[in-house]
Amino acid sequence: MASQDIKQFRPYIDIREIERLHAKIKDVQVPTQDVVPDSGNDYGIPTAWATKLHDYWLDKFSWSAAEGRINQFEHFKTDLEGINLHFVHQRSQDKSAIPLLLIHGWPGSFYEFSEVIKPLTENGGAGRGSNFHCVVPSLPGFCWSDPPLRKGWTVKDTARIFDALMQRLGYDKYCVQAGDWGAMVAREIGAQYEKRCKVMHLNWCPGALPEGVEPTEREARCAAKGQNWRTEHVGYAVMMRTRPQSIGWMLEDNPIGLMTFVGEKYEEASNPNVHDTQHWMDHILTTVSLYFHTRCIATSSLLYYENPRHDHFATYCVQPENLIKCPFGYTSMGYDTSPNSKRAVERTGNLVWYKERDDAGHFACLEAPQPLVEDIREVVAKFWN
Template identity: 35%
Template sequence: MSTAERTTESVSIRPTRIQLPQADLDDLRDRLHRTRWAPDIPGTGWERGVPTGYLRKVADHWADGFDWRTHENALNQHPQYATTIDGAHIHFLHIRSPRADAVPLLLLHGWPTTVLDFLDLIGPLTDPGASARTPAFHLVIPSLPGYGFSGPLPGPGWTDGRTAAALADLMSRLGYDRYGVHGGDVGAFIAPLIARSRPDHVIGVHVNGLLTFPTGDPATMAALTDTERARLEGMKHWQDRLGAYMQLQGTRPQTIAAALHDSPAGQLAWIIEKFKDWTDPAFDLPEDAVDLDRVLATVTVYWLTATAGSAAHTYYERFNDPSMWRPLERGTVPTGVAVFTTDFSIRPFAEATHTITHWTEHDHGGHFPALETPELLIDDIRAFFHGLS
C-alpha cells in the first residue's frame, strides 16, 4: 500500500451498523446458565458488594428475558460511522439537526456506560422545533477509544489527553470548526481537555459528575457552605469505601480483565454495583432509577465487544499520567456544570481551574442523568449553550 493510500485510509469515514453475532449472544446465554455462584455470607447485604441473590435474579433475566436486538435496533435508527485516528478505531453516531442554526455538539459518555446513554437525548437536542429560543444541535456521539463499539485499544499510552486530541481531530475531520462539548464521568475529564487544547474551536464545555479538588487556600476552605462541606465528606467516603474498583483498574487492569472477560456474571456485578452506588439514593435498587434492560444493554456492550479490560487500562493510564495531577492554569473556555445528588462538585474548587459561567444544582437524579433524568440534562445543556457561538 502506498503512502497516499495509507493517508486516504487513515482519514476515511465509513458508514457502519451494529449487528452483534447471534453465536456470541447464544454463548452469553449459555455462560450465564452455567455460572458458578459465590455464596452470600448470612446476614449481609449491599455493604459488602452485590448480593448473590439479587445478582442471580438479574442474570436470569439477562439470559432468558432480555432482548439485545431491541436495543441494537434502536441504536441502528441513527447514522453511525467508523474511522481511525492515531491508530485507534473510533465508532460514533452523527446526527445532524434539520435546523440551519444548529450548534455542533460532542457528547461523551463515561465508565461504565456507552453511547446508549444518549439515545433519549437525540430527538430533543437535534429537533426541538423551529423556535430560536430553544437551541438545536448537530450531535457527534463517539464510543470512547477502548470502550464499547470502538473496540480494544491498539496499545498503551491512551491518556485522557490523547483521547481528547483524537476526539478534537474527529470534529475537525467532520468539518466542525466551532463546537460545544458535553461529558459526564470520564467524559467530564476529557471534555475540558479538548477545550484547553482547542480553545479557539470549542465554544463551551458542559459537564456533569465533575470531580473537584481542594485548592489548598485556607480562605476558600473556611468559606465553604454546609452543603459543600458535606460533599467534601462524601468524596472522602467514596474514596475510602466505594473506590476499590478504581484502585484495581488503575493499578492492575489486566488482572481484573481476566475475570471480566471470562464471566458475564462477574461483568454484570462489576457494572451493576455502580448503578446501585451512583444513582439517586432515593431509590433502593438500580432498576428503580434506570430501566433494567437499559442497564443490561450497557453490560452486554462491554461483554460482546470485549472492552472491559481495555476500559480498565484507561484508568491505569490516568493513574500514571503526570500531566493529570499537575496544577492547572484556569481554563478560558466557558464551562457549565450540572450537579446531581451523588456528585461531589464544589464550585469554589471548580472556579480555580475552569471559567464557570453556568452552575445548576438538582435535587434529584444521580451520576447517570442521561439515563435517570434525561429531561433535566437536556434542559441544562440547552440553558448553557443558548447564546454561545
C-alpha cells in the same frame, strides 16, 4: 478531510454469539446470600439486587430490542492516528443546529446518551442552542473503537483525536457535554482547543475548596460523600489502574462477573428510585452486553492505568495546563459519587453557569435525561459564540 475517510457502520451481533451468552448466563451458580447478613452494599453489590438483575437478564432482557435502540442512530467509523474510531453522528434537520460532542466515561458507552440524542436533535424549537448535531464517539478501547496502540495514551491524546474528529466532520467550532472520564477528556479539549470548543457542560467535575474557607452545609456533605467514595468504593479502580490485563482474563468471557463488576457502579452511584425499574435494568444489561460482545473490559480499564488516580483528580484539575479556558457550565447531581460545589469547580476553569439538582446521580443522561437536556440548552444558548 475527505468524506471517504468516514465509513458507515451498523452494529450487529451474530445470533450464535447471543445464544452462547444466554447459555453462559443460564449455566452459572450465583451466590444465595450476602457475605455478612444484612450488610446492604457495605461489602459490595447486594445479593438480592444482583440476583434480580441476573434473573432479568436470563428471562426477560431482549438483545434484539437493545440492538434496535442502538441502531436507531447513524453509526460510523473513521481512522484517527491509527485508531479505528466508532461514533454516532446524528444530525438535526435544523440548519442552525450547533455541533455537540457527547463524551461518555466508565462503566458507560456511547449508549449512555441514547435518551438525550433525539431530544437534542429534534425537540428544541427555534433559537440559538435549541437543536444540535450530536457526535457521540466510543472512547478508545470501548465497544467498537480500537484500543490505543501504545503505552501512555492519556485523556490528552483522546482529546486531540476527538477534536480532529469534529474537524473531519466539518465542524470548525462545537460544544461539549460530558461526565465521568468523559469530563476529563472534555477538560483537555477545553484547555487545549478552546478556539474550536466554544462552550461545554459537565455533570461531573472534581475540585476542592480553597484552603481556609468554611464549607457550607452542602459543601461539607459533598466533601464527605466524595471522601467516602474514594476510601470505600474504589476497589474496582485499584484493580483497573494496576492490572488491566488480569481483569480481561477474569471478566472478558465471564458475563456474570462482568455484570456484577459493571452493575455495581450503576447500583451505588445513582438515584435509588431507579434501581428496580425495567428501564434501569435494560440500560445496565445493554451496557454489560456491549462490553461482553465487544470484549472491551480490559481495554476500557486503560483509562485508569494511564491517567491520574481518584485521589489526584482535584489537584490535576487546578493545574494551569488543565484549566478549562472556554466558558463551561456544571450541574451538581445530588446522587453522584462526589457532587461538587460552585466554589470548588470555579477553581478548575472558566465556570460561567452552575446548578444543583437532586434527581440524578453519576449517570444523569439515563437517570434524568430531560433535566440534563434543559441544562445543556441553557448553557449553550447563553454562552455560544
